[in-house]
Structure formats: structure tokens, C-alpha cells
Amino acid sequence: MTEHDLIRGCIRQENSCQRMLFEKYAGKMMSVCLRYANDAMEAEDMIQDAFIKVFQYIGQFKFEGSFEGWIRRIVVNTAIRHLERKKMKFKDIDEHSNSGPQVEASAYTHLGEDDLMKLINQLPDGYRLVFNLNVIEGYSHEEIAEMLHIQPGTSRSQLVKARKMLQQQILQLQKIAV
Numbered sequence: 001m002t003e004h005d006l007i008r009g010c011i012r013q014e015n016s017c018q019r020m021l022f023e024k025y026a027g028k029m030m031s032v033c034l035r036y037a038n039d040a041m042e043a044e045d046m047i048q049d050a051f052i053k054v055f056q057y058i059g060q061f062k063f064e065g066s067f068e069g070w071i072r073r074i075v076v077n078t079a080i081r082h083l084e085r086k087k088m089k090f091k092d093i094d095e096h097s098n099s100g101p102q103v104e105a106s107a108y109t110h111l112g113e114d115d116l117m118k119l120i121n122q123l124p125d126g127y128r129l130v131f132n133l134n135v136i137e138g139y140s141h142e143e144i145a146e147m148l149h150i151q152p153g154t155s156r157s158q159l160v161k162a163r164k165m166l167q168q169q170i171l172q173l174q175k176i177a178v
Contacts, residue, residue, distance in 0.1 A: 003067055010058045022051055025068065029075045035120065035132045036079035050078040076137060080147055083129060119169050127162035130155050 009017025030047050037043035053074050133139045141155040
């Protein structure tokens with residue numbers, strides 16, 4: 001069954017197609033949710049709500065562009081709405097502040113992807129959210145500001161703080177490894 005056939009089946013609300021679509025994309029989208037959630041249970045809530053929305057709005061998919069990208073946008077927006085309910089706080093800093101210490105390339109040599117994801121997940125909510133949206137998902141600060149109802153400068157400052165904190169954590173890990 002092609003992706004087009006699968007989508008058409010979901011539009012017709014065929015349970016078998018919905019199950020197949022969920023099984024095809026749930027793993028990838030769960031990893032997206034885990035980047036935003038504080039724990040696996042919260043990520044599971046996010047993914048469940050996201051797929052409810054996917055099936056609710058699948059008839060609006062225009063068959064233009066990536067279907068996986070369309071699902072990812074729903075998942076990210078659902079994760080953001082979950083986090084908004086937690087009343088996250090964003091703190092402004094001077095946009096012209098120093099961007100933090102430069103990390104030597106050798107600090108990254110022993111750091112695996114899983115290690116980096118663990119460090120990102122340990123960031124405070126606001127830092128982690130902006131870091132994920134900008135660095136991993138590729139949204140601009142203006143887009144992030146609109147999505148989160150904050151100023152673009154707040155998005156930039158959260159990213160600066162997130163990077164600085166990650167750099168410090170990486171340097172600490174390097175000191176321990178040496």
C-alpha cells in the first residue's frame with residue numbers, strides 16, 4: 001500500500017489504515033516528543049494527542065510536500081501546547097550579551113548522540129524548547145516567537161543560554177573523562 005493509499009484510507013476513517021499510519025510514524029514522532037517532554041509518560045500523552053489531531057485533520061493534507069513533515073509540524077505544535085499548559089517562564093536577557101565560552105572541538109570527540117540528547121533533555125524547559133525548535137527543527141526566532149507568544153529577542157536569549165549551559169556541561173564531561 002502506498003503512502004497516498006494509506007492517507008486516503010485514513011481520510012475514509014478506515015481503522016486498518018489508521019493503525020498502519022500510526023505504526024509507520026509513531027516511533028519517529030515519539031522521539032520528537034521525547035525532546036520536548038520531561039519524561040516518557042508526558043511524551044506518550046503528547047504523541048497520543050498529536051495522532052488524534054493527525055486523524056482529525058488528515059483531510060486537510062494537500063498531498064503537497066512531505067507527509068512526514070506535515071505530521072511532524074502537528075507533533076511539535078501539540079508538544080508546545082502541552083508545555084504551555086505548564087506555564088513555562090521565559091526570561092529576557094540583553095541580546096548583545098556574550099554568547100558564552102567557545103568550546104574546543106576536542107570536547108565533542110567522546111560525546112555520542114545519546115549523550116548529547118541527554119544533556120539537551122536536562123536543560124530547563126524554556127531553553128530546551130527554543131533549542132529544539134531552532135537547532136533541531138529549524139524554525140527561525142521569528143517563527144518561534146509567534147508559536148510561543150514571546151518576543152524574538154526572548155527566543156534568541158533562550159538559545160544563547162541553552163548553548164552556554166550545554167557548552168559548560170560538555171566541558172564538565174570532558175574534565176571527568178580526562
